[in-house]
Amino acid sequence: MTSFEPEQLGRRNASGQIARQLRNAISQGVWQPGERLPTEQELADTFDVARATAREGLKLLSATGLVVSARGSNGGTFVSLPDATHVAEQLSDAIQLWYRAGNVSVHDVDEARWVLEMHCVELAARRRTDADLAAIRRPVEASRDLTMDMAAWLDLDLEFHTAITRAAKNKILELAMTSVHLARPATNSVFVEYLDRTLVTEQHDAIYRAIAASDPQGAQTAFQRHVTYLDQTRREALDDTSAADVLVATLPELGHSAVVETDPSS
Known part of the structure; x- marks a missing residue:
């Protein structure tokens, strides 16, 4: 399976850049439909940003229909086939x-x-x-x-x-x-x-x-x-x-x- 290789973020719109990198990774098969993406904290550590910035990146990605979020002990953000x-x-x-x-x-x-x-x-x-x-x-x-x-x-x-x-x-x-x-x-x-x-x-x-x-x-x-x-x-x-x-x-x-x-x- 292809691994996720993050790129260094620019100075502006960090959350948008995170969403774009995650979207590209999904399209390249890094994560398959039904698989869980890294958590907000894991993404924050990966990109060296605040957790709130990682959370916003996931929200932007969710707006495209490529991922869905679920709460609870087994929750998280999962890759979803867009309707x-x-x-x-x-x-x-x-x-x-x-x-x-x-x-x-x-x-x-x-x-x-x-x-x-x-x-x-x-x-x-x-x-x-x-x-x-x-x-x-x-x-x-x-x-x-x-x-x-x-x-x-x-x-x-x-x-x-x-x-x-x-x-x-x-x-x-x-x-x-x-x-x-x-x-x-x-x-x-x-x-x-x-x-x-x-x-x-x-x-x-x-x-x-x-x-x-x-x-x-x-x-x-x-x-x-x-x-x-x-x-x-x-x-x-x-x-x-x-x-x-x-x-x-x-x-x-x-x-x-x-x-x-x-x-x-x-």
């Missing part, structure tokens, strides 16, 4: 700040979505369950109601693509797609009024039917047809402006939520 929803929430906060910083373009989002979701639809066609198919089908059928407002319709669109991501049964892809979904309310605002909602619903239905038929190639082809239509529509909306020149931070938000929860049961 998937907690990880998604942390990712959501970080990505939203990143978008607001103004260095992510619409093209960046489109490209990431194409790369990631092409794999998701393929894996969904191979791995989907009956429950997954029901979750994918529901927003397709609900979106046929053209009397609903655009915000509600876009919520169904997000539900549809999120259900496909979950059906892929890959947590890393699911978290990566979360960052893409966070930008979609803004990127949708570029061209949403130009969309043919009936056509989009039929494209979604084609993706669903390929996944239901366990046809990975068919699912990718249907998805490619869908994103090609979206790309063409956005080009028309932007006229002579390149998507690479449009920053997510400059786009207005639409009236629906883009926060995507990761399903802990999938």
Whole structure:
């Protein structure tokens, strides 16, 4: 087993440095899930700091979800697998700040979505369950109601693509797609009024039917047809402006939520 080799602390934010070193050690396998970390006093001695500083370092580490604390004679701080929803929430906060910083373009989002979701639809066609198919089908059928407002319709669109991501049964892809979904309310605002909602619903239905038929190639082809239509529509909306020149931070938000929860049961 790898042993913990502490590094000398700098002059500022000692507790933050301790938390960072412990987090890196956990990620490198020094401590496994369920194993107890050194006590506050042991960490204080190791880093040559006050016990209160070591305690604060453990509190900072606990906030990441990597460890949990227990009281009593058998208590202490133990390594814990982070809850998937907690990880998604942390990712959501970080990505939203990143978008607001103004260095992510619409093209960046489109490209990431194409790369990631092409794999998701393929894996969904191979791995989907009956429950997954029901979750994918529901927003397709609900979106046929053209009397609903655009915000509600876009919520169904997000539900549809999120259900496909979950059906892929890959947590890393699911978290990566979360960052893409966070930008979609803004990127949708570029061209949403130009969309043919009936056509989009039929494209979604084609993706669903390929996944239901366990046809990975068919699912990718249907998805490619869908994103090609979206790309063409956005080009028309932007006229002579390149998507690479449009920053997510400059786009207005639409009236629906883009926060995507990761399903802990999938």
